[in-house]
Amino acid sequence: MACLYATQPYFLSWTFSVQPSPPHRLSPNCTRPLFLSYTNRTVNSLFGHKLLRASISSSCLSHEADTTNRSSTLRELCEGHVPDHVLRRVEEVGYIVPTNVQQQALPILFSGRDCILHAQTGSGKTLAYLLLVYSLINTQRSAVQALIVVPTRELGMQVTKVARVLAAKPEDLQLEMKSCTVMALLDGGTLRRHKNWLKAEPPTIVVATLGSLCQMVEKQIFKLETLRVLIIDEVDFMFNSSKQVGSLRKLLTSYSSSNHRQTIFASASIPQHRRFLYDCIQQKWTKADVVHVHVNPIEPMPSSLHHRFVICGKKERHTALLSLLQSDAPQCAIIFVGVQSEKSKKAGDASPATLLINFLKASHMGCSDILLLEEDMNLNQRAASLSEVRQGGGYLLVATDIAARGVDLPETTHIYNFDLPKDAVCYLHRAGRTGRKPFSDTKCIVTSVIRSEERFVLQRFENELMFHCDKFM
Ligand SMILES: Nc1ncnc2c1ncn2[C@@H]1O[C@H](COP(=O)(O)OP(=O)(O)OP(=O)(O)O)[C@@H](O)[C@H]1O
Numbered sequence: 001m002a003c004l005y006a007t008q009p010y011f012l013s014w015t016f017s018v019q020p021s022p023p024h025r026l027s028p029n030c031t032r033p034l035f036l037s038y039t040n041r042t043v044n045s046l047f048g049h050k051l052l053r054a055s056i057s058s059s060c061l062s063h064e065a066d067t068t069n070r071s072s073t074l075r076e077l078c079e080g081h082v083p084d085h086v087l088r089r090v091e092e093v094g095y096i097v098p099t100n101v102q103q104q105a106l107p108i109l110f111s112g113r114d115c116i117l118h119a120q121t122g123s124g125k126t127l128a129y130l131l132l133v134y135s136l137i138n139t140q141r142s143a144v145q146a147l148i149v150v151p152t153r154e155l156g157m158q159v160t161k162v163a164r165v166l167a168a169k170p171e172d173l174q175l176e177m178k179s180c181t182v183m184a185l186l187d188g189g190t191l192r193r194h195k196n197w198l199k200a201e202p203p204t205i206v207v208a209t210l211g212s213l214c215q216m217v218e219k220q221i222f223k224l225e226t227l228r229v230l231i232i233d234e235v236d237f238m239f240n241s242s243k244q245v246g247s248l249r250k251l252l253t254s255y256s257s258s259n260h261r262q263t264i265f266a267s268a269s270i271p272q273h274r275r276f277l278y279d280c281i282q283q284k285w286t287k288a289d290v291v292h293v294h295v296n297p298i299e300p301m302p303s304s305l306h307h308r309f310v311i312c313g314k315k316e317r318h319t320a321l322l323s324l325l326q327s328d329a330p331q332c333a334i335i336f337v338g339v340q341s342e343k344s345k346k347a348g349d350a351s352p353a354t355l356l357i358n359f360l361k362a363s364h365m366g367c368s369d370i371l372l373l374e375e376d377m378n379l380n381q382r383a384a385s386l387s388e389v390r391q392g393g394g395y396l397l398v399a400t401d402i403a404a405r406g407v408d409l410p411e412t413t414h415i416y417n418f419d420l421p422k423d424a425v426c427y428l429h430r431a432g433r434t435g436r437k438p439f440s441d442t443k444c445i446v447t448s449v450i451r452s453e454e455r456f457v458l459q460r461f462e463n464e465l466m467f468h469c470d471k472f473m
Pocket residue numbers: 074094095096097098099102119120121122123124125126127267268405406407408410432436437438439
């Protein structure tokens with residue numbers, strides 16, 4: 001019988017089939033027995049089975065926080081691991097108190113164990129894994145020592161920026177130290193320049209998207225053997241993407257034979273995480289004592305978000321959004337729209353995002369800049385939109401799901417789902433583009449503009465993600 005789960009990407013869906021489960025008979029010698037033809041629900045119930053659970057070492061199951069030993073500052077948590085000049089930079093930037101995920105994960109990361117960082121959107125996973133990177137690298141060594149893989153160019157640019165901010169040397173150390181260099185090896189970049197750079201003087205850290213990275217690995221310009229740490233950010237997204245899953249599995253398999261390896265996966269959503277953990281060990285993508293740091297498992301959605309919905313007819317959606325914008329008067333907001341269908345593209349129609357932005361420009365009287373971010377824009381236009389947004393002042397960003405993962409625009413206080421997202425995971429990440437100031441009490445608002453027949457879809461998201469959505473207007 002073919003092994004269904006070994007050949008399919010992970011995290012295909014959170015929607016379980018309702019087929020009745022056959023009785024399970026597991027033998028202690030059989031580590032991967034009955035996954036073969038069962039439904040997702042069956043697999044989940046198998047993971048609840050004590051024999052199968054026993055096959056995953058108990059230490060790799062979800063890590064419980066030890067609140068008795070809580071460090072009050074990031075410095076206390078990192079001293080002895082992260083170089084002092086990096087900690088000074090961390091403090092200069094304003095990161096003083098660790099967030100929950102940093103508090104729980106950093107001791108484990110510094111111990112050298114592989115780790116799955118599973119914590120809410122905006123909880124500070126990036127800083128957690130970058131501090132690990134800075135604890136491991138040796139700038140005297142001329143080799144790529146840390147690789148961070150991200151799903152999109154936009155997220156790659158953002159992570160590169162944070163890594164470079166932390167790498168900046170203080171003035172008193174300018175001459176003494178060799179700098180830590182960070183390369184952004186992102187799709188759409190000039191690969192020839194990167195090739196020369198990698199050959200001439202390898203950067204210490206590389207932030208990459210899979211397309212560009214694979215080209216460099218295949219040509220043996222980029223060698224995985226020198227890496228001390230591999231980080232895969234938004235891991236569930238990459239495993240779920242038919243374009244990326246093949247390359248990701250290949251990369252993880254190649255890296256699994258490295259001697260001094262440490263592998264970190266990060267995301268706010270890892271559906272079926274026990275199965276993922278099990279497969280990480282089985283496939284040797286991680287060591288057997290991998291730790292799953294799961295922060296707030298019973299509350300996947302940040303509590304600082306208030307969710308609401310408005311119901312309107314198909315033809316009134318533009319005006320409904322306009323009146324929402326007028327009553328909320330948000331300084332900084334993101335409006336998510338669906339992607340344009342292939343049929344509509346072929347017919348030469350304008351995309352839904354373009355139609356909406358034209359409407360808003362013609363009718364919205366607010367003082368914010370109205371900007372667009374969608375897949376079909378060229379890469380320079382995409383970068384220009386995001387950098388304008390980041391420059392401060394007000395903005396209304398009309399975006400497709402390209403902006404839903406990882407993008408950090410902390411000033412955003414309002415999210416509007418002009419089109420409902422395709423599933424609960426996507427709702428979680430869109431909503432998570434707001435509420436991104438870890439120690440702030442400000443309530444941020446997520447509003448979905450729906451038709452009455454879509455109410456049950458939203459209800460399903462509420463059930464899956466355990467949040468409540470109020471009717472508005
Ligand atoms: N210790 C800290 N103190 C204050 N702010 C912090 C701290 N750590 C991170 N932040 C800020 O929190 C915000 C969110 O961090 P980050 O982008 O790492 O979130 P994330 O967990 O990766 O979220 P997502 O899952 O959405 O990608 C950023 O603006 C970052 O600067």
